[in-house]
Amino acid sequence: MEKKHQIDFDLSLAKKIQIIFxxxxxxYGSPRIKFILNRTMQISQSKIARYMRILGLKSRIRVKKRFKKPVEIKKCNSGYTNIVNRHEIFIKKMNCE
Known part of the structure; x- marks a missing residue:
């Protein structure tokens, strides 16, 4: 005997998700929408994701930018890590340039 899953589709919740999106x-994906909606009502992230799937909403994935070190710092990276010997680090950096 198969279990039939009932989906209780709440139109007011669907409208709220659509408006925020x-x-x-x-x-905004389901985690961020959940954070906004949980200020007023308690709702799970999986339910929001299910509603977004039914409504056909997919969030755009942003590419995170990475920081690249300048070439000069990469080449001249030999120096003391000791704080007491700061003047020696300065001298070595001056010699690298």
Whole structure:
């Protein structure tokens, strides 16, 4: 005997999710929408994800930018890590340039 899962689709919740998603230009996924909605009502992230799947909402994934060190710092990275010998680090950096 198969179990039939009932999906209770709440239109007011679906509208709230749609409004938040569109207001933030499609950048917010279910975790961020959950954070906003939990200020007023208690709702799980999986339920929000399910509603987003039914509504056809997918958040755009932002590419995180990485910091690259300048070439000069990479080449001249030999120096003391001891704080007491700061003047020697300064002298070595002056010699590298």
């Amino acid at each position: 569109n207001y933030h230009d499609g950048l």
